[in-house]
Amino acid sequence: EAQVTQNPRYLITVTGKKLTVTCSQNMNHEYMSWYRQDPGLGLRQIYYSMNVEVTDKGDVPEGYKVSRKEKRNFPLILESPSPNQTSLYFCASSLMGSSYSNQPQHFGDGTRLSIL
Amino acid sequence: GQNIDQPTEMTATEGAIVQINCTYQTSGFNGLFWYQQHAGEAPTFLSYNVLDGLEEKGRFSSFLSRSKGYSYLLLKELQMKDSASYLCAVRDRSNDYKLSFGAGTTVTVRA
Numbered sequence: 001e002a003q004v005t006q007n008p009r010y011l012i013t014v015t016g017k018k019l020t021v022t023c024s025q026n027m028n029h030e031y032m033s034w035y036r037q038d039p040g041l042g043l044r045q046i047y048y049s050m051n052v053e054v055t056d057k058g059d060v061p062e063g064y065k066v067s068r069k070e071k072r073n074f075p076l077i078l079e080s081p082s083p084n085q086t087s088l089y090f091c092a093s094s095l096m097g098s099s100y101s102n103q104p105q106h107f108g109d110g111t112r113l114s115i116l
Numbered sequence: 117g118q119n120i121d122q123p124t125e126m127t128a129t130e131g132a133i134v135q136i137n138c139t140y141q142t143s144g145f146n147g148l149f150w151y152q153q154h155a156g157e158a159p160t161f162l163s164y165n166v167l168d169g170l171e172e173k174g175r176f177s178s179f180l181s182r183s184k185g186y187s188y189l190l191l192k193e194l195q196m197k198d199s200a201s202y203l204c205a206v207r208d209r210s211n212d213y214k215l216s217f218g219a220g221t222t223v224t225v226r227a
Contacts, residue, residue, distance in 0.1 A: 104161035
């Protein structure tokens, strides 16, 4: 089954304790992206990647890191989490190229992070 | 970036029709997507418009006017399961793969 898998689904942790949210897709998609979703603000892009070892900042990258060592995986790293990073996080992936411009992004089930 | 506006909430009766409007401002429009998102779940793709006009998919239709920076999603024969948030997302030529999302419209279907 084609899917984007995120782990963990839920996490409560404390300020300053490094954490990683994993994201894996089995559709051989080049493009992967991380979003956070907050009430009234919609989905905002944190980081994205267009291929292995190619990553770039989105609209709200501060406090986050990513890596893309393999095509299927795109982990989100919070080196020193703070309470303002409490949010619902989604990973998404899609095909790239002009032939696929109508192809949507596929989303994982989300990770709810609470930073105390 | 894009400025994407949608109404915050709408309520409708089972069996009725609801139209969700989305207006956007972008320097290089390159496609508009509608997603459905049930509470606490992942967004799922509904429709895509890149040319002016209406795209119909069963009970759901989406319309685009590029000159007006305007789209709507039409939900017909509403069912209780259509209660969800509907997200409008726009792609810009300056970054062909990035989607910019509106804040979403929460639709509540009442019996």
